[in-house]
Amino acid sequence: MANAQTSLDKAKIKFLLLEGVHQSAVESLNRAGYTNVDYVKTALAEEELIERIKDAHFVGLRSRTQLTRRVIEHAPKLVAAGCFCIGTNQVDLDAAQEHGVAVFNAPFSNTRSVAELVIAEAILLLRGIPAKNAGCHRGEWDKSAVGSYEIRGKTMGIVGYGSIGSQVSVMAEAMGMQVVFFDVVTKLPLGNAVQSKSLTELLQVADVVSLHVPELEATKNLIGENELAAMKPQSFLLNASRGTVVDIDALAAALESKHLAGAAIDVFPVEPKGNNEEFVSPLRRFDNVILTPHIGGSTMEAQENIGYEVAEKLIKYSDNGTTTSSVNFPEVALPAHREVHRLLHVHQNVPGVMTAINRIFSENNINIAGQYLQTKESVGYVVIDVDSAYSDLALKQLREVEGTVRCRVLF
Ligand SMILES: NC(=O)c1ccc[n+]([C@@H]2O[C@H](COP(=O)([O-])OP(=O)(O)OC[C@H]3O[C@@H](n4cnc5c(N)ncnc54)[C@H](O)[C@@H]3O)[C@@H](O)[C@H]2O)c1
Numbered sequence: 001m002a003n004a005q006t007s008l009d010k011a012k013i014k015f016l017l018l019e020g021v022h023q024s025a026v027e028s029l030n031r032a033g034y035t036n037v038d039y040v041k042t043a044l045a046e047e048e049l050i051e052r053i054k055d056a057h058f059v060g061l062r063s064r065t066q067l068t069r070r071v072i073e074h075a076p077k078l079v080a081a082g083c084f085c086i087g088t089n090q091v092d093l094d095a096a097q098e099h100g101v102a103v104f105n106a107p108f109s110n111t112r113s114v115a116e117l118v119i120a121e122a123i124l125l126l127r128g129i130p131a132k133n134a135g136c137h138r139g140e141w142d143k144s145a146v147g148s149y150e151i152r153g154k155t156m157g158i159v160g161y162g163s164i165g166s167q168v169s170v171m172a173e174a175m176g177m178q179v180v181f182f183d184v185v186t187k188l189p190l191g192n193a194v195q196s197k198s199l200t201e202l203l204q205v206a207d208v209v210s211l212h213v214p215e216l217e218a219t220k221n222l223i224g225e226n227e228l229a230a231m232k233p234q235s236f237l238l239n240a241s242r243g244t245v246v247d248i249d250a251l252a253a254a255l256e257s258k259h260l261a262g263a264a265i266d267v268f269p270v271e272p273k274g275n276n277e278e279f280v281s282p283l284r285r286f287d288n289v290i291l292t293p294h295i296g297g298s299t300m301e302a303q304e305n306i307g308y309e310v311a312e313k314l315i316k317y318s319d320n321g322t323t324t325s326s327v328n329f330p331e332v333a334l335p336a337h338r339e340v341h342r343l344l345h346v347h348q349n350v351p352g353v354m355t356a357i358n359r360i361f362s363e364n365n366i367n368i369a370g371q372y373l374q375t376k377e378s379v380g381y382v383v384i385d386v387d388s389a390y391s392d393l394a395l396k397q398l399r400e401v402e403g404t405v406r407c408r409v410l411f
């Protein structure tokens with residue numbers, strides 16, 4: 001499937017890859033015949049992105065690039081976007097859907113890296129290592145067991161029991177911790193973990209609270225002044241999810257008052273746009289806080305696997321039309337299209353469109369070799385395999401159907 005033909009010469013299909021995604025992505029694209037790759041090591045500000053994306057068919061990005069409605073409106077050729085990470089909050093998914101741009105991500109490849117970091121941070125914080133380390137760097141020698149604890153026997157509270165949260169759960173139990181978790185969905189508890197009935201119930205019993213929820217309206221400031229006050233005195237807060245989930249000023253106050261004994265924060269409400277910009281945060285002054293520059297998923301293993309995973313999804317969509325695991329698009333898993341031409345029609349999901357499409361085939365006496373239809377919210381995606389002699393005519397007429405967002409052909 002990887003070397004299937006597309007109607008447009010593959011060398012003309014442009015991939016814009018941003019934020020230094022792993023070379024494994026470029027290798028995969030080249031191997032599949034896609035050699036027109038514009039590789040950029042950084043994120044781009046909106047104006048520059050608009051300039052660069054205007055003739056791109058595919059774009060690859062990580063968490064820093066903002067794929068806004070305005071950018072999408074200035075990308076007339078764009079058929080898909082690949083987020084080489086888990087989060088897709090940096091993409092205006094509604095605008096992408098409306099413009100027929102399928103969005104893919106890598107939901108699993110970096111989850112182990114985040115879970116490992118969380119366990120390491122829990123151990124370091126309970127031992128008081130961040131402050132001891134900072135002291136030693138300043139020439140201090142504080143040899144003392146006061147305030148240093150094992151994690152064995154302590155309670156890990158996990159908020160968001162998805163791919164990452166559930167792995168933290170298994171690892172924490174393996175280290176001898178008890179696990180409680182809170183999720184808006186009822187989840188199968190792994191091992192001896194127990195699902196809490198409410199966030200407050202979890203906050204009241206956990207020695208370490210680790211956040212693993214997506215960025216949503218409902219998770220904005222999920223942990224604010226009241227939630228911090230509900231946490232056990234001398235407990236720890238870990239956030240490697242999204243910066244918007246924690247009210248950072250309220251956290252600074254809880255650390256200042258010594259209600260919390262420490263924290264480990266990887267993501268921030270405002271993050272520097274690039275590695276040359278200063279990192280500004282009210283948390284910088286605390287020795288008992290581990291601060292990391294949004295690197296929870298940044299390991300060589302994770303990045304390489306993400307490169308392969310997302311590139312593969314973009315290649316499949318380009319070569320064959322398959323949209324399996326898209327986050328905003330109807331999911332269709334398609335067989336190979338041998339000896340037929342494949343028409344891919346993206347349309348508004350409104351009554352009458354499919355009738356108009358099917359009329360084209362019956363009125364022109366075109367035999368349909370295969371038809372696959374799926375809808376999602378405001379968008380419909382129909383794939384029609386036809387005899388090669390008829391694809392030109394069908395394509396022309398399909399583009400005229402009212403409600404058409406985009407239409408292309410693969411042969
Ligand atoms: N720091 C990093 O580098 C890094 C790396 C990977 C992922 N992340 C972030 O971590 C987040 C979680 O990743 P994941 O793979 O575990 O996602 P996931 O979708 O597998 O799990 C998220 C879980 O949160 C739950 N949830 C949603 N809203 C909730 C709420 N209000 N209260 C409690 N639970 C809620 C969901 O039901 C789900 O079980 C991602 O969305 C991403 O933003 C950060």
Ligand SMILES: O=C(O)[C@H](O)COP(=O)(O)O
Pocket residue numbers: 062063064084085086087088110294295297298
């Ligand atoms: O959503 C994610 O997977 C993480 O936030 C990592 O994003 P990054 O690839 O920009 O580091």
